[in-house]
Amino acid sequence: MTPPVSAFKKTPKKEEHPLVAIVILDAFDQRFAPTHESYPCFGTIPICNVPAINFALSWLMRTEVKNVMLVVSGLNADHATSVQREWRLAFDEFTVVVCDGASSVGDCMREIHNRELITGDFMLISNPTAVVSSTLSAQISEFRKRRRENPDNVMTLLYSNRENPEHLVLGINSETSKLMLFPAANSLNQLKASKKDFYDEVDIRRDLTPTGIAFCSRLIATQFSDNFDFVGIDDVVREILSKDDILGMSVHVEVLSPKERAFCAYDYESLILLNILMLERWFYPLVPENSDPSRYFSANPRNLYLEENGDEISIKANTWILNNNCSTVCLGVKTDIAYDAFIRNSCIGAHTEISSKTRITSSMIGKNCKIGENCVIEYAFIGDDVVIPNGAHIPKESIIGNGVMYPKELPNIQNTAIFKNAINEETFEKLSSQPIGNVHVSKFRNGGPFWRRSVNGKTNFALEEDDSESEYSESEEExxxxxxxxxxxxxxxxxxxxxxxxxxxxxxxxxxxxxxxxxxxxxxxxxxxxxxxxxxxxxxxxxxxxxxxxxxxxxxxxxxxxxxxxxxxxxxxxxxxxxxxxxxxxxxxxxxxxxxxxxxxxxxxxxxxxxxxxxxxxxxxxxxxxxxxxxxxxxxxxxxxxxxxxxxxxxxxxxxxxxxxxxxxx
Structure with missing residues (x-):
């Protein structure tokens, strides 16, 4: 008997919907208090004078993502709405999700889960400064393949094939790419490994950089809801690895090829680095001149980017771009630069004046600033409306908030930031400040650094106590x-x-x-x-x-x-x-x-x-x-x-x- 024609028909493949992108617009890190007045929302902080979120949405346009959920705390809802107005036509759906009272990525995810906004697998961009040169099609396909093989493969973390400034260390199964070992919250460069891990073909990797991007199933949102103490995606990863035998879930790692680049900023050191990488066009086709639909930037030799306003060029002497003093720089509109100023690997905001014989390297300077003559600025982050007097030498790794009249005689105090006024210690309860002259110097109460998130892999810092003040003596501790x-x-x-x-x-x-x-x-x-x-x-x-x-x-x-x-x-x-x-x-x-x-x-x-x-x-x-x-x-x-x-x-x-x-x- 001849079988029916239907027997020869292939079973139609189940249609897979494009991933939804959940983008967290806030950083929830009091380290960025100096930027809070101008950029209370971390996603709007400028990279090459372009809001960071513009780069994130630009590369998302190149992926399969058609639906974007922009998640923001209640205090910054207006900023998210402004981003939505500019970018809503680039996607089929562009939704702003406001989470009142949110103080972490975990709070945002719990709110999204409670509202039942997540209906399938999604891409979580937990850092709004995340940039990637790839379309991620291969990585998304691999994530889907693992999900089809086993629904308990609930997450894939994306890493860049580049050594991390923090020397992050991971343990990854060389055959399956399953994540086996993950560092503790307070020690990024140390792992707790046993002999079994080495027998199980676990590769210890120190050459990877986190991107702030993860492909997740709905169960990841459930993990946040079940654990109110989880503040970020790393907490979920540690939970899954520590309870592998109970939860039965697996986390995998996808590493981009050396030809593909990805990075995200999480402190001032990485913010400066991201700015330089973007100026050097490492993320092409993601480049400064194509990432802001509302402004025009011209790209010039030596990676010089000029923001133009009609016919008005942003520097008085256009020939300045031809001399050897300029390289890898972004200048805002109506910037006034002396011909003999030396600027490398830096970003200068709009309406800022830089005087004669001043040297600026690897720094970010805000809008409406006035930099005097013969100044030296290296590895610094300077806010808006700052005045630097003639001859000032700004110490490396300095952070200067908005409106500061920088005192030339100000001593160099490590692990601090400089503010015009005393900080609101109710809003920024982790910080304290004290007046020195006409400025206020702020520091973390736990003694941690402002410039970078970790020191030698350590991210948790505690003030050293005097022996006389310590409640426990050494013998009691023993x-x-x-x-x-x-x-x-x-x-x-x-x-x-x-x-x-x-x-x-x-x-x-x-x-x-x-x-x-x-x-x-x-x-x-x-x-x-x-x-x-x-x-x-x-x-x-x-x-x-x-x-x-x-x-x-x-x-x-x-x-x-x-x-x-x-x-x-x-x-x-x-x-x-x-x-x-x-x-x-x-x-x-x-x-x-x-x-x-x-x-x-x-x-x-x-x-x-x-x-x-x-x-x-x-x-x-x-x-x-x-x-x-x-x-x-x-x-x-x-x-x-x-x-x-x-x-x-x-x-x-x-x-x-x-x-x-x-x-x-x-």
Missing amino acids: DDGVGNSTKMFHDEVLESMQKILESENSLMRNLILEINSSKLACNVTMDEVARNVFAAFMKLKHNQDFNKMKELIVKWQPLFLNYYKTSAESLKVKSADQKRFELDLKRRCQIQLLLAIEDKFDRDESFGVKAQALVHYLYQEADILDEDSIIEWAGSIAEESKLKGLMKKIVDWLQEDDDEEESEDE
């Missing part, structure tokens, strides 16, 4: 087994608790978010979190009175339930493996809580009676501790410890209750 990162975490938690305690609006959600952020920054384990959260709680001066401590435990019960207890409702929606993992984790956390009580007793034996009452209260009334955890911990206390005898009464009481229940059952 006795307690408290490392630097753990102590830092403990101190940050104590500070957060004290702040919440003194606040009228003591929302536990905010405290939990702060603790989880400190956990990520300090790279501590969950056991260390559980131990130090309760250790910090006991150290609050408010809790010296036991009755007040009990009242605060009741008031802060959501905090303790979050770290030490699992609700029956949350267990219902988990699989059997997830339930076992969750219950075992909370059991370990409860034991760590009890070990914190034991630590306090070891330092102060007068705490013994209160310790006994506290354990009883946490079990009987607060319902934070379980019987099994108490018995297991009590059994581990050293025989010679007085605490052993004090806890014996509670253990005997618990076991008596068990015996009575068993007899009743019989």
Whole structure:
């Protein structure tokens, strides 16, 4: 019998919709406070005098993307609307998503997920300065292929084949391109690897640069919603790798070929570098003269770009471009440059005057600035309306905010930025400032640098304390087994608790978010979190009175339930493996809580009676501790410890209750 004609027909391929691009317009980094007055939205910061977001949207036009979601915090909604007006005709759909109160990429993703705006796979551009010379067709195809083979291949990170200034290190399976090892949040150039990783053909790569671009499935947005402490895509990556056996998800890496270029800026050092790379046309066909639909730039020899306004050229002496003093420079409209000024690898804003014999290299200078004669400016970021006096030598890696009248005698203070006025420390709570002459010098409270995000791979910085002011002596740290990162975490938690305690609006959600952020920054384990959260709680001066401590435990019960207890409702929606993992984790956390009580007793034996009452209260009334955890911990206390005898009464009481229940059952 002849088979029907339909039997020979090929099954039609399932139509694959183009990826939706989610572009985060904000940076959420207080490092860029000096630019906030002119460019409160990081995506509008100028690269070669062109808003950075223009470059991102220009290369997106060359990809398959037809639908763009521009995501912005509520404070910067007007800037996003302005971008939408300029670029909406370049795409089929161009939507602005305003996230009120957002303070991180994680907040934005949670808002998008809660509104159910993500219906399929998407491209996440978490940094608005991301630029790439490729159409990404090969990388998108590979992402789709992996998704078809296994839906649990939920993310592909895009990297450029170029050594990173921060010396980022990754572990990647050489055969599958699966990401196996990823650095901790506070140490970009270190990995925790085992022998097994090397047997599994894991390549350790130090020659890759992040691009700020990731191809994601909808499950990535779900990960943000399930974890309120996640602030960026890196947190999701660490979560997937650390819980590979539970979540079953995989992250892969796509590396661009050496002929393709990609980069993004995340601090001032990388911002200057991106500016130079763009001037040198490394991202062709993405070039300054083609990236702003509302302005005209002319490209001249030696990578000199002039913004023109009608027939008016932006420098008085057009012959200046022919001499050897100019190379790799972008000049804004009506810029007044002395013929004998020396400028290399720099960007000069509109209406800025630069006087005779001044040398400017590898710098970005804003609009309406006046630079005096014989000045030297190297590796500097200078805002708008700044005045530099004659003969001033600006120290390398200087950051000068808007409107500053730069004092010639100003001392060079490392890791700072210069402002005209004192900063608003409520808006920029991570910064502090002090007046020096007619300017204000600002720095990070934790002692970290302004110019670059990391130093030797380290991204978490803490102020060094004097020995006399330190709460722990070296011997106490050794006795307690408290490392630097753990102590830092403990101190940050104590500070957060004290702040919440003194606040009228003591929302536990905010405290939990702060603790989880400190956990990520300090790279501590969950056991260390559980131990130090309760250790910090006991150290609050408010809790010296036991009755007040009990009242605060009741008031802060959501905090303790979050770290030490699992609700029956949350267990219902988990699989059997997830339930076992969750219950075992909370059991370990409860034991760590009890070990914190034991630590306090070891330092102060007068705490013994209160310790006994506290354990009883946490079990009987607060319902934070379980019987099994108490018995297991009590059994581990050293025989010679007085605490052993004090806890014996509670253990005997618990076991008596068990015996009575068993007899009743019989």
